[in-house]
Amino acid sequence: MENTDRGYQYPLRYILKDILPSIHLNTRSEALAFDDYSFEIDRYLFCERSANKLLHECKKLGLDARNSWLEEKLAQRTRRIQYGSLLELWLKDQNEKCSAQRNKVRQRRYEAIEKKLIDLGWEREIRSLSIKDWPTVKQPKELTDRIWENIKDEIIRKLEVKRVDLEMLDHFDAKKTRKELLRKRLRELEKTHFYKQFFLDTNCLGPVQFEDTDISPLIQAPTSEEIEFPDSLLLKKVHEWQERWRMQLRAL
Numbered sequence: 001m002e003n004t005d006r007g008y009q010y011p012l013r014y015i016l017k018d019i020l021p022s023i024h025l026n027t028r029s030e031a032l033a034f035d036d037y038s039f040e041i042d043r044y045l046f047c048e049r050s051a052n053k054l055l056h057e058c059k060k061l062g063l064d065a066r067n068s069w070l071e072e073k074l075a076q077r078t079r080r081i082q083y084g085s086l087l088e089l090w091l092k093d094q095n096e097k098c099s100a101q102r103n104k105v106r107q108r109r110y111e112a113i114e115k116k117l118i119d120l121g122w123e124r125e126i127r128s129l130s131i132k133d134w135p136t137v138k139q140p141k142e143l144t145d146r147i148w149e150n151i152k153d154e155i156i157r158k159l160e161v162k163r164v165d166l167e168m169l170d171h172f173d174a175k176k177t178r179k180e181l182l183r184k185r186l187r188e189l190e191k192t193h194f195y196k197q198f199f200l201d202t203n204c205l206g207p208v209q210f211e212d213t214d215i216s217p218l219i220q221a222p223t224s225e226e227i228e229f230p231d232s233l234l235l236k237k238v239h240e241w242q243e244r245w246r247m248q249l250r251a252l
Contacts (some may be wrong), residue, residue: 016054019073020046021080102140112143117155124166125159134158167223174223182215185229189238 054073061069110132117126131137136151214237218227 016051016058017046019054019070019077020050105140105142106138109139109141109143110137113137113155116148117159122159125162128166129162131155170223175219178219178227182229185234189231189234
């Protein structure tokens with residue numbers, strides 16, 4: 001007795017599978033993602049509509065004619081697969097060429113934006129940021145004057161934030177350098193004026209540097225200013241600090 005499944009003969013279903021378009025499944029469970037108008041044989045998924053159409057043609061033929069018909073359909077499918085493979089290779093090649101072209105346009109756009117920003121004085125900021133990946137920069141469109149005017153303000157706002165960060169870092173480094181210079185000058189004074197180690201640890205001067213009305217402004221001065229600690233000022237401050245500490249000791 002013939003097995004019947006969804007209206008067509010079970011043995012003929014296996015004959016037709018070699019000429020039907022199909023999708024290979026890694027697991028049988030993947031078939032569940034498709035609708036009821038498909039069926040699965042040996043982990044290949046087939047379209048039921050195509051199967052019914054071919055089955056209808058096949059049933060009209062005698063045995064000899066059916067064999068010739070199957071050979072022709074198989075040859076047609078083989079050609080379609082070959083042409084499909086060639087088409088995939090061509091599409092892959094076209095995509096690679098298009099991708100390479102887009103990357104060239106992106107690079108030209110980035111270089112044009114970079115030059116404009118450097119001309120405007122933002123070189124340091126753009127060197128410390130990856131602006132090449134910014135949405136307004138990495139678009140595959142040539143930079144025109146109109147586009148530049150539309151995106152310039154947004155880019156510069158981001159660079160201004162970075163400039164503030166860099167200026168804060170510069171000021172921090174400048175204060176650190178000035179503190180080291182102060183410690184060095186105090187140690188020199190010990191040797192040239194006091195002939196002994198007056199400051200057991202110049203790190204203890206940290207609070208004094210910020211509280212002293214003469215020293216603190218020198219430490220906190222703008223980064224661009226060249227700062228010196230003259231001997232006359234330091235000697236004056238040392239005597240003041242000595243007197244202050246003596247008063248504090250007497251108060252204990």
